[in-house]
Amino acid sequence: MRKSGRRASKFSSVVAIGLGLGLLRCLTAAPGAALAAASTGETESRYYLPDQRGSKIVTVVREGNPEAEVVVLTQAVAVKETGPKETIDKYGEVYAFSPAFLAVHRDQPTLVTFWNLQSDDDHDFALLGSDWSVLMYVDLPPLRKTSYVFTFHKEGLFDFKCMQHSPAMSGQILVLPPANATSR
Numbered sequence: 001m002r003k004s005g006r007r008a009s010k011f012s013s014v015v016a017i018g019l020g021l022g023l024l025r026c027l028t029a030a031p032g033a034a035l036a037a038a039s040t041g042e043t044e045s046r047y048y049l050p051d052q053r054g055s056k057i058v059t060v061v062r063e064g065n066p067e068a069e070v071v072v073l074t075q076a077v078a079v080k081e082t083g084p085k086e087t088i089d090k091y092g093e094v095y096a097f098s099p100a101f102l103a104v105h106r107d108q109p110t111l112v113t114f115w116n117l118q119s120d121d122d123h124d125f126a127l128l129g130s131d132w133s134v135l136m137y138v139d140l141p142p143l144r145k146t147s148y149v150f151t152f153h154k155e156g157l158f159d160f161k162c163m164q165h166s167p168a169m170s171g172q173i174l175v176l177p178p179a180n181a182t183s184r
């Protein structure tokens, strides 16, 4: 459901940019629909999954048939609600991914579910390629579980971070050889 919504919103933002406000004005015959399309277009257009080039390194889908599963929590380390105040004065609010280090096997679809534990903080997930390019960038909304099935096609170490709470909120994914190869 979200997948088609995402696609629709991407389409609507392209239309909105291409044709300008004139089109949106034409759509005001159905003001609710036009407003919804415009607002989701704005909020979701900055997020994306790996493109064609990135998909050679990792394929990411919302749903699939995972062979492994990992849960990653967003942990509040030092926040304004609970302090310590001195820590926040020095570092600002500090969050962390927990765990911050994941190991997956190449070619093994792995379901990663992010639990945003905070009620009033958005987090995000940016996966970096070896050249520091951002392969994917997705939103992790407050008090929500967000799942993706990752299938890495290259072995190695990949960094990830929450852009909003970087550098503290970051981690690494180690992609090991295929599961059947390591058991030999």
Ligand SMILES: [Cu+2]
Pocket (backbone or CB within 6 Å): 095, 122, 123, 124, 162, 163, 164, 165, 169
């Ligand atoms: Cu964050």
